[in-house]
Every structure is written in structure tokens, then in C-alpha cells.
Amino acid sequence: MKIIVIGAGMYVTGRNNSGVGTVLSSLSQLSKEVKIEKVTVIANSPSSSVEVESATKRINKTLNSSLFVDYYDLVNNRFEELFSNDNYDCAIIATPDNLHYQHCFLSLENKNHVLCVKPLVVNTNENRELIKLQIENNLLGMVEYHKRYDEANLYTKNIINDGSLGDLLYYQVDYSQRIGIPLKTFSGWVDNADIFQYLGVHYVDLFYFITGYIPVRLIAYGTNGILKQNGINTYDSIHVSIIWKRDDEGECITVFNTNWIDPECTSALSDQKYKLVGTRGRIENDHKNRGIELVSDESKIQHPNPYFSDYLFDPNGKKQFSGYGYQSIRQFIMDARDVISGNYEISYFEDKRPTFKQAMISTAIIESVHKSLSNKSNWESINAQI
Template sequence: MTKLNWGVVSTGRIAALFCQDLAFSVNSHLYAVAARKQADADDFAKQYDAERAYQGYQTLFDDPDVDIVYIATPHNFHFQQTYDALMAGKHVLCEKPMTVTVDECQILTTLAKSKGLLLMEALWTYFLPAMKQAKTWLDGGRIGQLKHVKVDFGYPIPFTADGREYNPQLAGGCLLDMGIYPLAIADYFLKSDINHLYVQANVCETGVEDDVIIIGKSDDVMVSLATSFQCRLSNNAYLIGDKGYIVIPDAFRASECHLYHLDDLVDSFIDDRQSMGYHFEADEVCRLIEQGDIESKLVTHKHSLLFQSQLAKVKALI
């Protein structure tokens, strides 16, 4: 398989983690990076051994040697940058949440299909071996009938009124920033949408939420989710059945999972990866492009639209 050339939009923390992990993807080559300032692009390219460094994103989109664009800017920029990359004929892997509204997501998925280009939301958690193992246990009946799904994700983010996380003009708030993880992880194991929502939230002085609890029901499965900028939550996922339960520590970056029958540990899985795990999604994208597929079967456009719909429903209840 020929290595694909990645063009990376942003030189922030997530972009750095992704580029660090591209070294573990045998089908990927970090070709170019773009930033608002040339100096930032130059420094990032030197650190991660990219061939090209561009000031401004359109120059990267127009580079004929870029096969796929990875977008890791703040959420509110995702729509326009993804749109511009698709219009330039590039495949796109866009960080979650892919957009900030259902309508924006629909426009992008429709555009990608019309141009025959791959567009995937970067739900790297879905591709981690421990997540796949937990699903294998669940689907194999190891915990019986699923009764409860509990997921939370939160880290303390010091409050600054003009900081990205707390700025409503930059789509701030913990729901979009971190809440996408509990919603997406729950959906990975559930068979239908979450309904009958009950939401409690704390809204800070800039008008965005910094702590959210979501309770709902998916068919006959009880769902409990939480996200926070105020404190570190357990960040675990629990799948609880009538015969046992599965715990996935630090589920957003899962490297292990454990199966219990009542109080007894009966099975465990621990992967031996040396990376954070972002290369698993990069490998999937490269495989799909090589096959001529324009949509992942694991993170479908339907999934992305569902997440936008769920986020909107929760937001309306805050």
C-alpha cells in the first residue's frame, strides 16, 4: 500500500499528539502543516519532520501532493475549513465535534458524497483495541442483557473569560469540548438513540456550561453521562448487565478493559501499544481511501449527524 500524504491544519496540542502517533502508522506520511503564523508552522514542521510548512490553510488545501487533511482547530472553525478542503478535492479527517450544528454537518456530508471524497469525524476512541474487546464481550453475552451504561469525561480547566474553552464565540463549554466523548462512547455500545433526557448543568459567568450531567434511556437501557471543566471525573465507562459488568478505565483513551461477574474479575484485556492510539484511526482512513470508500462503517455520517442532534437536545435543556 502506498503511503498517503497528510496535511495537518493547526499546530495545537491535539495536532501534536496526532502527528506524534502518525509515526506508528505504516501507511501515513506527515507531508505538510499549516498555521496562521509562518513561524508556528515552521517550528511544528521541524519538530515532527513535515516536508512543508504553510502560513494559511488554503495553501495547504491547494497543494496537489496533499492526499488527506486532518483538521484540529477549535470546533467553530471546523465547518469552513472542512468545506474548503473538500472543495479543493481533499479527503478530510476532522476532529470532533465535526461541526457545531446539525445543518453544518449535513452540508459537509452531502458535499463529501457529491465529490466522492472521504469525510470522517475523528472519533479515535472507536478504533482502540480495548474498546473493540469490550464490545466483543458485550455482543458475546458475557455480561448478559445490558441494563446500564455509565460514562463520564472531565478535567479541571482553569477559568479565563477569554480562554477558548469558556468563550461562547469560540463554541466554548464542556459539552462540545468533552461531552462528545460520553455521548459517542455510549452510542458505541447502545442499539438506539438516547431519549427521555434529563439534564442538570452549571453555567459559568461567560454563559457556557462547565459541568453537565445527562440521564436518559435507550430502549430499556438506563444511561448516565457526565462531563466537566470543574474537576477530573473518573473518566471510566461502565457497561452493566444482569450477569456482570465491564469497566473501561480512562475510556476516551482506553488501553484496557476488565470483565466482572458480580465481585469477581473473570477476564482482562490490556493492549501493548507504545502510542497514544491516534494512529489506529489514521490507519483506518488510509485503508478506506486505498479501497475507494468515502465513508467509514464504524464512524458513519449518520453517527456524526446523530451526535450533533444529541448535543443540540442537551444544549436546549441546559
């Protein structure tokens, strides 16, 4: 199997000590299970070649793997030339939000199964076009909504499905990240994004995954402050209320409070929690404080989340890469392998994975949030029809 990875930022390489490099670490771990002939990382930053080489060496050494990774420079080469010189099976897209459509389209056009980080796109017309192209080419199109693989969320899904909470009334999400993300890490493109489409959409998809409810209308409000004072043209926080239609034709409301202006000294990159309340009970899930607290002279106070993705010892005392972030990427590669080998049709996965079709829910909500924000926070209807 040959795999393209478009983008060489923190999620791919863990550059600038920003993490483990979830994408390359996942592919290195998976290469012990699936034959991966090579991985080509594509990026347009002059420093990315060195970052990719360094990350590959670090990861292969840690996991005792031998994944072959090369680099394709978009500064001096055209995107299309890569496909004309070689045939690839899959593309993993981890680029800024505003480039997702372009990179998904080119990858599908060149017959690659596609996994794209969230959000897929931010308007429904582009989402529909990608679905059409994906189906025409008989390819998988999936979004990397890894919270679907988190055991804590799967437990919540069990509780909802067995009716323990009765009729759902409301779902409240509080989700924030450190201010260094917009000020430094994403400074080159953050003006083309906002905190709701970048982070909040994770919990939009999670609610849809847990309940299967259909969104009807919403209202959004954005606050301005420290980011605009630092020359960044995006909201400090966005607050969204969404009305959903339940299976019994009743309605419930979801409330999202999102920001990316947390202090750099906060004990985790992300502070995230949610609460689901029904007529017979409630469930709360704290995804920042999962029971581990690390205190040291070097790190101060931290709340690590090894359940997402990390290098942990296996029963034989060797490091392996594991977690629900890894499972999300692994599942895509295994599904693509099954389609390529003829074991399954792409339609088999439609109600089982975060496909481009399922992403229409989150895309339609993002689109309506943007309309509400630009229309004095009026209520807006949501059209998620394919």
C-alpha cells in the same frame, strides 16, 4: 500521498509540553509504512511556524523518520490559495469546535478525504450538508473517535454483543479534565464550546458503537462557578441523561457527568471511567488508573496512559509510535489509500468506521443538549435522521 493538517495545537504538535503531538507523531510513524510525499500544516497563530518546525525535528529524531512537513500561514495567505497551488489527498482537521464545519467543507470541496477531531459539528443541518458534499465528491468523511480502537472498549463490546450482561439497563460515565484546559490551553476559543461537546461526546459515540442503540430523548443541566469567576463564559460541568431504544424495543438510560475544573495537581490530564449495568451483570472500566502509577520528585504522582499514544520500544530496541490514538489516524490514512487506489468504494466503510453519517447520532445529541440547557433543562427529543 500529500496530507493537509489544519490546526497546530497540542493534539497536532504537543506544543508547550502538552503531549507528544499525536497527529504529527502518527504521520511520522506511518511514513515508514506508506509513502507520504509531504504534510502541510495550516494555522493562523504567528508562533505556530516555530512550533511545527520544532515538533517535526523532535518527532523525526525520536522515531528515526524523515517526514517532510511544511507550514502555511493563514495570517498572510488565503485558505483557498493553498488548494489552487497544489493537490492534496487527505485533510486532518484539529481546530476549535466552531471551525470544524468551515474547514471540513473547504477540504471536501477541494477533493480531500477528511478526518476531523470530535465533535464533527454541533448541529444536524451542518452534519447533513457535510454528508451530502462528501458523497457528491466520492470522498471519505470520518471523525477521530479514537476510543473505538481502545482494546478495553473493544472487550466491552464483546461482552455486550455476546449477551453476558443481559438486557442493558444503564450506562454511567464520569469524565473530567484539569482546569488548565479551559483557563489556558483553550482560552482563545473556549467561550464557543462546552465540556459535553468537547469531552462527553467521546463516550456518547462509544455507547453507540458498542450497542447500535438509537437515542430518543434527553435532559441536560449545567453548573456555573469557577470558570465564570475567571471571565470564561461556559459551564463548569454538564450533566446529561439520555433515553435510548434497545434492539428489543425496550429502553435504557445513559448518564454523563462531565467537567473541566479538576485541580492541576490531579494525577492525569483526564479522569474517566464508565459502568454498564444489565439484567445479568455489569462491567466497569477505569480509563485513568490502568494499573500504572509513577511517583517521582519531578512528576509527583501520575497515572500515565501509554495505551493511547506514546513512543515505546519495538522488539528491535527502536522507538515506535503506537497506541489506539495512533491506530485511529493510521486507519483513516489506510482507508483513504484504498479508496484512491480503487480497492474499495466509500460505501464499504459506512458500517465499519466513525463516518460523518454515524456522527449524526452524537451531533443530534449535542444539539438536543444545547436545547435543553437553553430551555430550563426541559426534556428534548433527539432527531438523528439523515
